[in-house]
Amino acid sequence: MALHVGSALTDLKPKSDREKEEESEDDSxxxxxxxxxxxxxxxxxxxxxxxxxxxxxxxxxxxxxxxxxxxxxxxxxxxxxxxxxxxxxxxxxxxxxxxxxxxxxxxxxxxxxxxxxxxxxxxxxxYVSSGSLRQFLKKTKKNRKTMNSRAWKRWCTQILSALSYLHCCEPPIIHGNLTNDTIFIQHNGLIKIGSVWHRVFAHELPVPDDLRTPLKVQREEHRTLHFFPPEYGYLEDGTAVDIYSFGMCALEMAVLEIQSNGEKVSEENIIRAVFSLEDPNMKEFIEQCISVAPEKRPSAHDLLFHRVLFEVHSLKLLAAHCFLNTPYIVQDTLLEEKTKRIDHQGVFASVPRKGHTLISWRYSQVSTMELDKFLEDVRNGIYPLMNFTASRPHMLPRGLSQSQEDLPAAKTPTPEPMEVETRKVVQMNCSLECKEDKARWHLTLYLKLEDKMHRHLSCDLLPNESCDTLASELVQYGFISQEDGPRMALFLEEAFHKQGVSLH
Structure with missing residues (x-):
């Protein structure tokens, strides 16, 4: 008996660092x-x-x-x-x-x-490595009774911004599965909505259920049933479905947890959670979202301008985006340095009044730390500019396109042809350094693509090269698209002229 217990204890012994490292290598x-x-x-x-x-x-x-x-x-x-x-x-x-x-x-x-x-x-x-909203709220509840109102507003704004974008597509994209399990929070406060394709897969592929094993519609878990509106499954899905689900997410974010009877959240518990909200604007906001009648729920775009959320003036946001889109704002340190150079006695806004003294606002009246934090939030995508634009459809391509990689084999032993880049470059920056022998120049390019991807390229310039040949090589090797070739050549020519670089 003692030997049996000893064997069991041996089996439960914590794994060594070497064993963990081997498991990690195995996973990779x-x-x-x-x-x-x-x-x-x-x-x-x-x-x-x-x-x-x-x-x-x-x-x-x-x-x-x-x-x-x-x-x-x-x-x-x-x-x-x-x-x-x-x-x-x-x-x-x-x-x-x-x-x-x-x-x-x-x-x-x-x-x-x-x-x-x-x-x-x-x-x-x-890949979103941070946890889901459910996990975050569960951890927060251990130390707090309610969510910080400022964080709540920022999260709601980001979720609504994403829903407004999806709903304004032509045709509209209905998420249909918005719960605290499909919303993720990154370490910098940026919200990411996942499973956007869930409804498309589950409802739009015309394949019989008995033949599409991975697409069989599973019964929703009891713990998430309260995220779906009363009409769900009875009426055709519309944008109001997502608004109801968002309202439930906003309520859970505010109270951290809606009490459940076992696994299921009852209507009584939802009413009790709404009643517990102290802010009347927040309460009205959530009640509009979870209205029983779908036609009474506001659109995502209209909710962005509700008085409980609308705290950043559109002019301030536009100025921040313009500042961050300037060519010299590339690295994190440059953002901090630029704000430090501001003359604190300088006037950044004024209001002329006929017959009265001019009203002026100086930089000294604004906290530098708050400004840095706001610019950093804008830079991380927490305040998208599209929130404050007029609601208009985002056209999706209707024509059929050839698959990106429609190849029979999952892995090819022979080298594939160079991949053609189709994404556009939205921001170009470069730096030029003279080599130690002073006979060559070293070029470094910083490119930002339309899908927020960044490329950092560098090379030594040869005496017989030109801006056109450099741009052609970038297109040839799939670093930039064919359309961006002429733009790149012109950009390099202007950069070389400013630095006084001559390759001939």
């Missing part, structure tokens, strides 16, 4: 590569949000950008069914790729992998 083993070689699938599986439609999600590495991503697999057991609806599947994924918002988990790429009897769609999405 590359199982598969994308046809282009850029994406490397690892052994470690991840669970990023409540996505019943996707069973296989793995951690992967983007070898071009050096960041971790999520490798998702959508399996079709019947090839004939897949082939019959292949065009619609391609169109659906192509539309998802153009969804671009700082508060929505990014959909990077997809490709088809068709076998003799089965098929699968592999798609790459942004």
């Amino acid at each position: 083993e590359v199982l598969e590569e994308s046809p282009c070689g850029r994406w490397h699938k690892r052994k470690e599986q991840v669970n990023q949000g409540n996505m019943p439609g996707i069973e296989s999600t793995y951690l992967a590495m983007d070898t071009e950008e050096g960041v971790e991503v999520v490798w998702n697999e959508l399996q079709f057991s019947d090839k004939k069914i897949f082939k019959a609806h292949e065009d619609k599947i391609k169109n659906m994924f192509q539309n998802l790729m153009v969804v671009d918002h700082p508060n929505v988990v990014k959909f990077h790429k997809y490709w088809l992998d068709v076998k003799e009897t089965s098929a699968r769609v592999v798609f790459i999405t942004e």
Whole structure:
């Protein structure tokens, strides 16, 4: 008996650092590569949000950008069914790729992998390493009874900004699965909404349930049923479904937790939670969102201007975005240095009044630390400029496009042709340094692409090179798109002229 207990204790002994390191190395083993070689699938599986439609999600590495991503697999057991609806599947994924918002988990790429009897769609999405809203609220509840109102407003603004963007697409994109499990909070306070494609997969793919194993609609868990409105499942989904779900998320963020009767949250507990709110504006805001009648729920765009949220003037936000989009604001330190150079006695705004003294505001009246924090929040995407623009549709492509990587093999042993870059460059910066022999120049390029990706490129300039040849090589090797070639050549020419660089 003693020996048996001793054996059990031995089995429960904590793992050594070496054993943990070996397990970590085992998880990082590359199982598969994308046809282009850029994406490397690892052994470690991840669970990023409540996505019943996707069973296989793995951690992967983007070898071009050096960041971790999520490798998702959508399996079709019947090839004939897949082939019959292949065009619609391609169109659906192509539309998802153009969804671009700082508060929505990014959909990077997809490709088809068709076998003799089965098929699968592999798609790459942004990896959010931070926890979900549910996890964050659970940790916060241990130390607090209510959420900080300022944090609550910032979170609501970001979620609504994402919903406003999705709902203004043409056709509108309904999330349909917005809960505290599909909202993520990063360390800098940036909100990311995941599972945007969940409803598209579960409702729009025309494949019978008995043949699409990963897309079988699972019964919602009891703990999340209260996020769905009363009309859910009875009426056709509309944008009001997401507004109701958002209202429940906003309520849970405010009270940290809605008490449940076992696993299910009752209507009485929801009413009790709303009644416990002390701020009348917050209470009215949430009550509008969770109205029983769908037609009485405001749009996401209108909610952004509710008095409980509208605390940053649009002119202030526009000025911050203009400041941060200037070419010399590239690195974190430059942002801090620029704000320190401001003349504190300088006037940044004034209001002339006929027959009265001019009203002026000086920089000394504004806290530098608060300004730095606000600029940093804007820079991290917490206050998107699109919140304050007129509501207008974002057109999604209707035509069918060829799959990005429609290749039969999941991994190719031979080198693939150079990948063509299609993303546009939205910001260009460069620096030139003279080499020690003073006979050559070293060029460093900082590029920001339209999907918020950054590229840092550098090379030594040869005497016989020109701006046109440099731009052509960047296009040839897939660093910039064909359309950006002439712009890059002109940008380099202006930069060389300012530095007095001559390559001839």
